[in-house]
Amino acid sequence: MMGKQLIPRQRTELINLEEFVPQDHLLRAIDRHLDLTEFRAHLTDFYSQIGRPSVDPELIIRMLIIGYCYGIRSERRLCEEVHLNLAYRWFCHLGIHDRVPDHSTFSKNRHGRFRDSDAFRELFESVLRRCIAENLVSGEGFATDASVIKADVRRQHAVRGVQEIDWGNPDQWTRPVREYLAALTAANPLADPPKSISLTDPGASWTATAGPAFFAYSTNYLVDVKAGIIVDVEPSSTNHGAQAQATRIMIDRVEQRFQLKPQRLIGDTGYGSASMLGWLVKQKGIEPHVPVWDMSARKDGTFAASDFIWDATANEYRCLGGQVLRSQWRTFTNPRSHITKADTILYHSTKQDCQHCSLKPQCCPNTPTRKIARSIHEDARDLARSIMDTPQYQQSRCERKKVEMLFAHLKRIVKLDRLRLRGLSGAHDEFLLAATAQNLRRLAIRLTHAALVGPSLT
Structure with a gap:
């Protein structure tokens, strides 16, 4: 029926x-x-x-x-x-x-x-404190990375960066415009103008990471590799320099507020610049499990800088022909550091040594002498290179995937592939709330699973 x-x-x-x-x-x-x-x-x-x-x-x-x-x-x-x-x-x-x-x-x-x-920062840190109390954060190893998130603007509503912009009546400025102009005024010296500026959200960066260019911000994560808990998040522009600076800010902030400083930092090549490695090794005492950003290799078949032998005691290089390269060949009354604007020291041979050398066609065929630019952070770069040959580094390469998984979850599950709020402060709010939700999910799922499974026998 x-x-x-x-x-x-x-x-x-x-x-x-x-x-x-x-x-x-x-x-x-x-x-x-x-x-x-x-x-x-x-x-x-x-x-x-x-x-x-x-x-x-x-x-x-x-x-x-x-x-x-x-x-x-x-x-x-x-x-x-x-x-x-x-x-x-x-x-x-x-x-x-x-x-x-x-x-x-x-x-x-x-x-x-x-x-x-700054309520969203307080919310994020209160959840993080709970994660620390539940022993989900060890502080031994941190992984860092950045992901590009599209800004809520149209590509067509933009002007060239070198063009002078009339922003109109200051009383009618939107919040993103006010934030951008305030940051522009505070910049000293002014940064190079970007290729394109959005009139809707001037703080967004013009980037072309994949496909046609668009305006975007970067969300930077600092993740503890024990359980994949996000220990800090910071918005930035999309260039490598800004992302590395955001990582410095996050490491300092976590150390200051939670007394957590990792023994090792895991990152990709974008964090392998000489200045970043020098900061990690010399100022923070952190092992850089990061590939070295090395552009010294030559494509014309001539000797690379790595083919020369460095003598730290004598402060000089020695070439394959046995000749010496020094930063200075005479004594100055007033000592000079010889440090360039690029934070390097130039070492060069003498014309007399090179012009009769049989290896000159393979060394410096188009110049009278051979020059090598050595970074003032080369010792930190050497340390990073030595770490790359260890089993611990290979383990770090695997653990870095935890950051990539969080970004995949951020865009596919949280659906934060495009911002709804504008300006750097809007990106700050959205990134913090998203990271808070991800930590809460990880905290809830792991503790619930532990309660069902019971204490580990180990």
Whole structure:
């Protein structure tokens, strides 16, 4: 017999949300380990003690976590999903009849007290402290990398970087334009003009990493390799120099705020510049598990700089013909460092030694003498080269994939392949929230799995 079920839609029912959320639901696992007590205390001074109560900031954060965990990029759609989804209501501590905040609440708080108090940074660090307390962060090895995220601008709404731009009435400047001009004024000396500048978001970089060029920002991750926990995140422009500088900022900040300094740093060739390796080895005492960025190899078949023998005691090179290359061949009254603007020292032979040498066609066929530019950080580069031959380096190459996995998750699951907010501060907010959601997922899943499996026998 065919059944028939027609329930009056206006019928009033008593609903317990606890019964509708499965015990193995991701939001249940996250809720067990999400503590917003520090976050609320951090925001206390940014709320008035009198007046009408505001929307609970914890509710806003819980809704944002849902959005970044499930790839809900639109805040309008996020409000609709929380209104309809019982598990989302349960996670946000909303009853079945409680009203969901309007989507405009997010932008008002983001551009106001959240940004003034750097609330998203506090949220990220509170989750990180929980990860450290649960022994998911060892601090022995960090991996760093950057991923390019498209900016929310049109390629056509741009001008050439060398073109003088009339930004119009200062009272009508948008927030990204104000941020860009403030950074431009603070730059001393001014950086080289970019190839193209977006009139909508001038802080975005013009890049062509794959296919046609576009405007973008880079999100830089510093990841502890033990469990793949993100220990810091920093936005930057898309060039290698800015990404290396962002890594320096992150390493210093993690050391200052959490007293964590790695024994080794894992990165790709973009972090193998002489200045970066010198900073890691000499100033921080960190082993660089990074390929050396070496452009000394020659394509014309002549001897490379690596074919010359370095004598550190005598401060000179010796060529294959037994001749000497020095940075200076006479004594100066006032000692000179001979350091160039590129942080190198030029070592050269004498014309008399080279002109009668039988190896000159293979050494310097087009110049009277042979010159070698030696970086002032060459000892750090030599250390990095020696590490590349060790089994530990091969292990580090495997562990670096944990950063790549996080970026794949960021773009495919979190769906952060294009920003919704503009300006460097907008990128800062989105990158921090995304990293917070990734850490919460990793924390919840690993601890839930450990609870089900039980303590390790080892």
